[in-house]
Amino acid sequence: MTGQVIAKARNEGRTVLTEVESKQLLSQAGINVVETRLATSKEEAVSLSGELGFPVVLKIASADIVHKSDAGGVKLGLENAQAVGQAYDDITAAARQKYPKAKILGVAVQKMARPGVEVIIGMSKDDQFGPVLMFGLGGVLVEVLKDVSFRLVPLAKRDAAEMVRGIKGYPLLEGYRGGEAVKISYLENLLVKVSDFVEKNPEVKELDLNPIFAYSDGALAVDARVILEKSQK
Numbered sequence: 001m002t003g004q005v006i007a008k009a010r011n012e013g014r015t016v017l018t019e020v021e022s023k024q025l026l027s028q029a030g031i032n033v034v035e036t037r038l039a040t041s042k043e044e045a046v047s048l049s050g051e052l053g054f055p056v057v058l059k060i061a062s063a064d065i066v067h068k069s070d071a072g073g074v075k076l077g078l079e080n081a082q083a084v085g086q087a088y089d090d091i092t093a094a095a096r097q098k099y100p101k102a103k104i105l106g107v108a109v110q111k112m113a114r115p116g117v118e119v120i121i122g123m124s125k126d127d128q129f130g131p132v133l134m135f136g137l138g139g140v141l142v143e144v145l146k147d148v149s150f151r152l153v154p155l156a157k158r159d160a161a162e163m164v165r166g167i168k169g170y171p172l173l174e175g176y177r178g179g180e181a182v183k184i185s186y187l188e189n190l191l192v193k194v195s196d197f198v199e200k201n202p203e204v205k206e207l208d209l210n211p212i213f214a215y216s217d218g219a220l221a222v223d224a225r226v227i228l229e230k231s232q233k
Helices: 002-011 019-028 042-052 081-098 157-165 184-200
Strands: 036-039 056-061 074-078 106-111 117-126 130-137 148-152 204-215 218-221 224-228
Touching: 002 019, 002 224, 019 036, 019 056, 019 204, 019 224, 036 042, 042 056, 042 081, 042 106, 056 081, 074 081, 081 106, 117 184, 130 157, 130 184, 148 157, 157 184, 184 204, 184 218
Parallel strands: none
Antiparallel strands: 036 106, 056 074, 056 106, 117 130, 117 204, 130 148, 204 218, 204 224
16 A cells, blocks of 8 residues: 555656545554545535544645645534535635645545644654654644654654653643643654654655644544655656
8 A cells, every 4th residue: 555655646746645645654554543535526525524424624635735724725623514515615716716726636534533632743854864753742833832852763662752751842741730641652652653654665755744633542643744755767
């Protein structure tokens, strides 16, 4: 499956995977992501929503649109078929208006996940040191807070533990002021899994899991983006 997803993108001349493709890759690596399906029509979006179970989230599906929210391409908490149909029309119309040259595949449909403490795991390649993994507080404030830690790939369990504990917001993970304490060991294992994924897939140039909802019993990535290295051909 990993090879098929990457080969498909290569054959189409793309380096940016769609959210659906990115989640397929990561799921195959044992990384817990919310199930996400591609709908290429309003009718299919309604049908998939019924299969996955309401409430659902719809997001624009296009490798050309990175910041989906900025394009009006995200609708949350859709409770019924009528809301899904309207959201499909609204999302695709807004995306076409803001990005007229973008290739729009349809919309990604996923079940609305239970909120948790939002964290981010990312990877980028340094010209000198190679793949560098990042961990920190996630969500829309990640660029504002910049509360992150870094380690080189490959990660040992000790490295992962230091990354998690190395951010200023670590008390939030422990259940600050009555908040839900998350399972720290799960986050550590998740970082090691992502490190292993990066090591085994050198064609991956960047990845971004944001947000990941961290819970007392695990964690779930609700958004994902993977960018490949440019083809050497």
